[in-house]
Amino acid sequence: MKNAMEIDEYLEALWHMKEDGKDSMAELKAGIGGSFSPDIIADCLSEHLATVSDDEQTVVLTFKGEERARRIIRAHRLAERLLFDVMGMTKNLEEGACEFEHVVTPALVDSICTMLGHPKESPQGLPIPPGDCCDTAATTIESSVVHLTEMEIGQSARVAYVNCRKDHELHRLNGLQIRPGVTVKLHQTYPSFVIECEGSNIALDEQIANNICVWREKKYASKPDEPKVKKKRTFFGKGLGLFSKCKKC
């Protein structure tokens, strides 16, 4: 099993190289660092995950390898989004996400993706490979989290998370009670956004409004979904201890 995790690391590195348009063996060595071992490359070859050119100068993913790498990268970057957006972590993102990517099932990854509203980029701005859930999202309105800017005027919704880069803004919003769990109502979008929250009206610019993500109303209207969300929360609550152990990458 340890081996599988190491193979994952190599596949990840190869995916990064592919994103950068590189394919040399030297690049892979540099990407993996000190612990580079030809054995793992051999394992990758025997499992038909990668192919190496005859002169052993270039290495690329096979179709099978690419599928697996894609799954890992998707889990990794979604985990980063989750840690960053929902849990508000700014440090140790990479560490947490690394541990995470090896333990989640594809189904769980899809439900996280759905919960987060099928995000397209990681907090660092790297593309998140879309999954099956993302393709159907356009038609079935599955996603449970949308940006405040996507709400309709007059609609109320509960805040899922606030996605501010600056501490200052987060604190300000927190002081105004715009925080996960509270209900906000959108009153106006032009010339600037005006929302109502806990009895007061607050004007926001578009960028801040975009950083506030809310649960889609439907999800909350139907009771069965409530526990689902709760479950997720405890899951990651537990997970937090786990993530911190990843020292490798």
Add this chain to the structure above:
Amino acid sequence: MIKQNNSPNDDVIPVSHHGAVSVEGISETPRKAKKAVVVGLPNSGKSQIFNNLTGEYSIVANYPLSTIVVKKGQMRVSDEIYEVYDTPGLYCLFIHSEDELAVRDLIYQERPDVLVLCIDANLIKQSLVLAADLIELQIPMVIAINAIDETSRKGMWIDSATLSQITGVPVVESIAIKGIGTNKLKAAIQKARPGRLPIHYGDMMARGIDTVNSLLPDTIAYRHKTAILSLLSDPFLDKYLMDNCSDDQFKKIREAVDDVQGVFKGNLARTINHKRAEWVDSTADKIIKRQEAFTGRFSETIARMCRSVIYGVPILMSIIVATYFLVVNVANWISTEMENIFWAPVRARLDTLITYPFWNDFFIGQYGVLTLGVAGAVLTVLPILSVYFILYNILEDVGYIPNLSVLSKRVFDKIGLSGASIMPMVLGFGCKTMATLTAKSLTSPKERYITIFLIAFALPCAPQIGLNMSLLGKAGIKAFLITFGVLAAIEAAAGLILNKIIKDDDKDSFIQALPAIRMPNLNAVLKKTFYRLFWFLEEALPAFMYASIAMFTLEKTGILKIIKILFQPIVEGFLGLPSEMVDALILVIARREAAAAIIIKMSDNGHLNFIQTIVAVVLSTMFVPCLAHIGIIVKHQGWKSTVWMVVSITVISVIISGVLNWLLYLIF
């Protein structure tokens, strides 16, 4: 920044027309007096409560930031004397920008005996967050739940007894605007005690707080809270710690803080906020009782209309036009009548009494102490200001003004300013000096500079608007529209140009709490108008007299003539104005309203035609910022930048007015 030896009264800037107490007034209070600091969220009614407690007057207005400098007053309860402080609004003790520091500094420096937490009953949850923060200071506290008249209309009932039970501090209900609850509050202040906060942050956190706490020396105030703030990496706390600890102690504290923060992996703030939020939610659930049915909120509908483009713009226009007609017709009529009834007979009588020409001139000549000094201030300017202030104060108390920040958002986008600078600019239409002070809250140096410049430039403040309206009214509404259009265009152009010149930096974000629309209280409006006029007279009457004496001297010595000849090419040639305008421009430096009085006289005597009226108003609106205002700009931007700003504003104002003069000639 918190400085050890620096009294917080640094922030008490003597701006007397807003009633801030000057520093000298403070030393007179007896040493024994206890200190009570009124704190609370912005716009929660702190100033009203302060006024009720002390019998003094601090401006009460229905928008945040109406108080920006700390004001002091005295209160006597049975035998005890209290020094009471009115403070600017506060969201929490964790500070992110310098402007929010004033209140925390005050608390840390003065170490008050009592905190009077003023809670707006409409905003219980928001206020509880602040309450939790303040309870951790362990200062004896009282809570006043204010504006319960509004919540009861909304079908809400706040259980003050339960809140008192939960927090362990006396809680009184209050309708400050009507003076209800003041006596109970006074009594409660004597029974104030430190509150309790049943929030358990977890064993790990508690240990961390204790560890840091134990490292803090005795010189540090409120060690428990200070420890929590340092764990939250409060950006302004390090300075305070460094000032009050030895280097060694500071290093140890830092290490301990880093250790604890390390354990929480950057999640420390979240943990604390989360626990607090739970406490706030459960407490609010226990103390707020809601009726199921209540009448709809009419004021909400009005508020929404004021902010929407479709209704908001026409509403704004109607307000401006209504103000214009009231000022022009009513105020000008009062002003003329008063001159005819009071001044004309007195003047005629004095003329026959004072036969010696020198003294005749001194008292009732063109720049006589009585003509300009008294009649100018009291008969010409005061009626106009009275009418305008009543209207402006009604708008203030209705809560209309902050809605302009929503309406004008896109305009500000165009000139490269984020929404954060809107409120300071909008407040500039009230008082430019105060508005400049609020610009402190802008974190981006570029935006702060542009905002301060634009406030100082072609933005007319409340007295200016009133006087300009009255003056332009004499030339017709067309003159009014052209002038204000030109001023707006100048501001926009200046914004665009500065935006191009100054290097970009991080933009501020726009998060603005909007006050609820309220029915103005007639008493409150009249009281505020009275104080505003009183402060005006208090300051302006002497200023008008000195100005008239100065002008009189300049004239008698012949210097005025020389100045006029020197500036003739500019004033008469380039600007196309009569040479009397030089007098007005000299007076602008002393007191803007005195210049207005001169220009109004010129207009009444038929010395200004249509174009000249416009040019004179545009020029005198921009020409040299007033002295109090310059003082504040220096505080913000330093001498060099201020001199540059003032000189360029003055030069540009002349150039623009000259160009305007020629343009108007081409058109009309």
